Amino acid sequence: MNKRYSMLFSVTAVAVLAATLFGSTYTQSQIVGSTMAAKSSDDLISKIHDMGGLKLVMPQAFAAVDCANIEEGRNVVEFNLTGESADLPVIGGGTYKAMTFSGQVPGPTLRVTQGDVVMMTLTIPSDELTPHGNDMHASEMSAGNFGKVLPGQSHTYCYVAQVPGTFKYHCSGVDVAAMDQHVLSGMYGITIVDPLNGYAPLVVDKTTVKNGQVVKDRQVYPADALEFQLQYNQLYLTDAGGYDQSKMFKHETTWTVVNGMSFGYVPNAAHNELIMGDAKKNIFVAQPWNSPDLKQYQSQLLFIEEGQKVRFFIENQGNEPVFFHIVGEIIDRVVQANVVQAKGTETWLVGGSQGMIADVVFDEPGVYVAVNHDYAAIFTGAASVMVVGDPFNLNQQLGTNAKSYAELLGNPSDAIPPMGKNSIAHPKVNLHGLYTDERANELKAELGL
Numbered sequence: 140m141n142k143r144y145s146m147l148f149s150v151t152a153v154a155v156l157a158a159t160l161f162g163s164t165y166t167q168s169q170i171v172g173s174t175m176a177a178k179s180s181d182d183l184i185s186k187i188h189d190m191g192g193l194k195l196v197m198p199q200a201f202a203a204v205d206c207a208n209i210e211e212g213r214n215v216v217e218f219n220l221t222g223e224s225a226d227l228p229v230i231g232g233g234t235y236k237a238m239t240f241s242g243q244v245p246g247p248t249l250r251v252t253q254g255d256v257v258m259m260t261l262t263i264p265s266d267e268l269t270p271h272g273n274d275m276h277a278s279e280m281s282a283g284n285f286g287k288v289l290p291g292q293s294h295t296y297c298y299v300a301q302v303p304g305t306f307k308y309h310c311s312g313v314d315v316a317a318m319d320q321h322v323l324s325g326m327y328g329i330t331i332v333d334p335l336n337g338y339a340p341l342v343v344d345k346t347t348v349k350n351g352q353v354v355k356d357r358q359v360y361p362a363d364a365l366e367f368q369l370q371y372n373q374l375y376l377t378d379a380g381g382y383d384q385s386k387m388f389k390h391e392t393t394w395t396v397v398n399g400m401s402f403g404y405v406p407n408a409a410h411n412e413l414i415m416g417d418a419k420k421n422i423f424v425a426q427p428w429n430s431p432d433l434k435q436y437q438s439q440l441l442f443i444e445e446g447q448k449v450r451f452f453i454e455n456q457g458n459e460p461v462f463f464h465i466v467g468e469i470i471d472r473v474v475q476a477n478v479v480q481a482k483g484t485e486t487w488l489v490g491g492s493q494g495m496i497a498d499v500v501f502d503e504p505g506v507y508v509a510v511n512h513d514y515a516a517i518f519t520g521a522a523s524v525m526v527v528g529d530p531f532n533l534n535q536q537l538g539t540n541a542k543s544y545a546e547l548l549g550n551p552s553d554a555i556p557p558m559g560k561n562s563i564a565h566p567k568v569n570l571h572g573l574y575t576d577e578r579a580n581e582l583k584a585e586l587g588l
C-alpha cells in the first residue's frame with residue numbers, strides 16, 4: 140500500500156468506526172469529504188488544518204454529579220484553574236506560544252482520595268485570546284461535554300473520583316476543535332487519586348549469602364514514600380515558536396518535554412562548581428539551562444536517599460509512546476488503578492494518555508537517569524537525572540551529614556506532587572518549572588522561598 144493510499148485508508152477507517160460508534164451525531168461527511176478530495180498526505184494535513192483539526196462529535200456520556208446536591212459524607216475538593224496563553228522559554232533560547240492552566244506547564248496537580256468529589260472550575264480571563272475547555276480523565280465524561288468556556292466566563296462541574304491512580308487532565312480545545320494545539324502547547328496536568336485505604340507496602344525479593352549459601356532475602360517497605368511526578372509530552376514548533384500541526388501529523392517532534400521542559404532535570408552551573416570545582420565544566424552531556432539568571436528555568440536535579448522508597452507518578456501527556464526506564468535501576472513495582480501490573484521490570488510502556496505509578500528503591504548511591512527509552516525522545520529532552528545518597532563525597536567537602544543533597548539544595552517544585560496520606564515530605568524545595576513570572580512569584584510566596 141503506497142503512502143497516499145494508506146493515509147486515505149486509515150482516515151476512512153477511523154471515519155467508519157466513529158460513525159458506527161457515535162451513530163447519527165457523527166459528522167461523517169466532513170472528514171470523508173475532505174479526505175477523498177486530498178491528493179497527498181500533505182494535502183490531507185492542510186485540509187484538516189483548514190477545518191480546525193479533527194472534530195470529534197461525542198455522544199452524551201457525562202458522568203457529572205450535581206454540584207448543588209452532593210451526597211452527604213463525601214469530601215468535596217475544589218480545583219480552580221484558569222486558561223491563559225503565555226510566551227514561555229524553549230530550549231536553545233527564545234520562547235514558544237504556550238497555552239497554560241494557571242500560568243504553568245504542566246498545570247497544577249490535583250490530589251484527592253478515592254471517593255472524593257472534585258469540584259472543578261475553569262475560568263478564562265477576559266483578555267485571553269481563545270476559549271478553552273477541560274477534560275479530566277479521573278472523571279468519566281467525553282471530551283466534548285464540558286464545552287468551551289469563553290473569555291470572561293467560568294464553568295464548574297463536579298464528579299466523584301472513583302478510580303485510584305494517576306490521570307491526565309487536559310484542555311478540550313474550543314468544543315474539541317484545536318484540542319491538539321492546546322494540549323501540545325501546554326494545557327495538561329494530572330490528578331492523583333490515592334486509594335481509599337492508602338498504598339500497599341512494597342515487597343522486594345532479593346538474595347543474600349548465609350552460611351556460604353545464596354538464600355532469598357525478602358525486604359518489605361512500608362507504604363510511605365518520597366514522591367515525584369514526571370509528565371511526558373512533545374512540542375511541535377514552527378521556526379517562529381508557533382504550533383506546527385503538520386509536524387504533529389507526521390510525528391516530527393521538535394522537543395520532548397518532561398514536566399514542560401527539555402532536559403529540565405540535569406546539572407547546572409552550581410553543580411559543576413560543587414563537583415568539578417569549575418562552574419563552566421559540565422558534568423552531563425546536555426546542560427542547556429545552566430545559569431542562575433534563568434531563575435525558575437535553571438535546571439535542577441532530583442535528590443533521593445539511599446535505600447529510600449520512591450513513588451513516581453508518571454503520565455504520558457503526548458503523542459508518542461513512553462518507554463519508562465531508569466538507567467541503573469530496575470522498577471520494583473508498577474501499579475495502575477491500585478492493581479500491581481508488574482514487579483521487577485526494567486522498562487514499562489505508557490501509551491498516550493496513560494498513567495502509571497512506579498515504585499523504586501535505590502539500593503546504591505550514584506547517578507541515575509529516568510528516560511523515555513526511545514533514542515529520539517532521549518536526545519530531544521527526555522533524560523532526567525537523579526542523584527542518590529552522597530556519591531560525590533560532598534558531605535566530607537562541606538562538613539555536612541546529609542542523607543541526600545535535597546537537604547542542602549532542595550528538590551524541584553514542579554517535580555513534587557502535593558502531599559497525600561502516604562507521602563514523605565521533601566526536606567527542602569527549590570523553585571523550578573515552566574512557570575510564568577507571575578505564577579513563579581505566587582509559588583515563591585506559597586513555598587516560603
Ligand SMILES: [Cu+2]
Pocket residue numbers: 222238270271272310311312313321326
Ligand atoms: Cu485550551
